[in-house]
Amino acid sequence: MTVKTMHTQDVKELLEKVAGFDQQGGNDRYKKIIHRLVGDVYRLIEDFDVTPDEFWHAVNYVNRLGQNGEAPLLAPGLGFDHYLDIRMDAEDAERGLTGGTPRTIEGPLYVAGAPISDGYARMDDGSEDAETMIVTGVVRDQNGQPLKEAVVDIWHANTKGGYSYFDTSQSEYNLRRRIRTDENGRYVARSIVPSGYGCPPEGATQAVLNQLGRHGNRPAHIHYFVSKPGYRHLTTQINLAGDKYVYDDFAFATREELVIDAERVEDPSRAEAYGLNGPFTEVVFNVDLVSTDDATLQDRHTRARALEGEAG
Template identity: 50%
Template sequence: MTVNVFDSKEVQDLLRAAANLGSQDGNARIRQITHRLLSDLFKAIDDLDMTPDEIWAGVHYFNKLGRDGEAALLAAGLGLEKYLDIRMDAADREADIHGGTPRTIEGPLYVAGAPVRDGVSKIDVDPDDNAGPLVIRGTVKGSDGQPVADAVVECWHANSKGFYSHFDPTGAQSDFNLRGAVRTGADGKYEFRTLMPVGYGCPPQGATQQLLDALARHGNRPAHVHFFVTSENSRKLTTQINIEGDPLIWDDFAYATREELVPRVVRKHGGTALGLKADAYQEIEFDIVLTPLVQGKDNQIVNRLRLAAAA
């Protein structure tokens, strides 16, 4: 028998007490959010007739999620991070902001502190027999089409096993392997000399994959490269590109693919002169367009916990 008690005075009083709505102390915004989220949960329990067993299974799942350190990974896998991008896209349209390189999700694997080079950075610190050389280059421009000097382009991606340095469970990678940053000159150009990445999958025994299995979903991402791009007079850009031809480009468990962010991969020669591991290499040209500050402020900076290390 379905029981509906959400609208009762007893439950509504409980919700107000749990969020401490009548208090003048503490944080009013946190009280507001707590009350709304707790109300939505209680209402869902009524509407879906959730059992105590189901509720406690959820509580124990969140314990596992915390132990595994996968909350940010799950946020990407359930579309929460994509949803935030959808909201920011809508806010830009409402503010009549157009023409910049599309944003997409940051993901959980950024590490602050990568060394900043002028113009060009070779970021493959460790050898990788299974990955061929790759050059990613382009020009950072403003919305007026002019090059942006002194922009900082940060780049990070996985190795041929799908692992990121600082998060590699094998411990095989050096600090800041396949991570770097470039400061543009007057011509706005940047270049990363690196190795071709592959996609990765969620840890098979982790909490994220556990839930995805229950949903009959895979937990895999196509090969991709992340970017942060910052400039004094522009809004911060968080984006990533997918590697052309990857079969999972349109089946990314994190919903990060955007049509404008799948640049061509071109085969070239002359890599030896560039200090690459082989003369034949692949190149991606990815020009970046930044958008101006809003009333002198950068409304694209997202404050979240991120790992940092010293180079």
């Protein structure tokens, strides 16, 4: 059809009333955003001649998305998380905060308050028959000097792609630990080699991806928060090289500098150095933080996270 209504006075007045422009109360920024958002949706309906059936199908989809709790999963799948990273990278460049380890998306599965230890932590509870993995590295400043007592907050999936807390079959804080670096800036975590995961095949996120002809898979990866007073907080994750989805991640989190080799080690002397008595996989990931006096950049950004209010 060729019906066009966006230019009419009726629609203009409707948008202003929807956004509360004719009311004294409320938040001006919120009103402007709603005016823009709703206006863009009206325009989309007009430009694509969206039918009432299609519109109510979309409304019901949003309802389903919320009921399933999948909005934080759909967001990275539609590139929103990566787009925010692009903006934050540009803002850092404008401030002169360049260099350091690249950021990439946090994802929706962080749980605050993981146990904290000095230098070393075992992350797994020993319940899975899985390849032992040692994750280690040094946290440094932008001049390459090691940073003592930086906090390295690590979390990852198990061999089935599940995360503790969200996967209730796992023990509390399984595969989640915080480690304070030692006097040489080093951290060591003993864990198990994780698996990647896919969106629930019958879920709301995958339903959208199917319509786009896209898969919903992520490669095997390990999440990091790294922080120290006086330095920009780093949110990042590493992908394990060789996974089939390393460069085809539905969440767009891959950055070349964050693809890390996972080396299978069979040398008994190297195993003994970590207190092991057999072959293991070693992942070495060094982190470079960027100094800043801006206190607002030294903490992770605020968002709803599991148990955030209980973090120690």
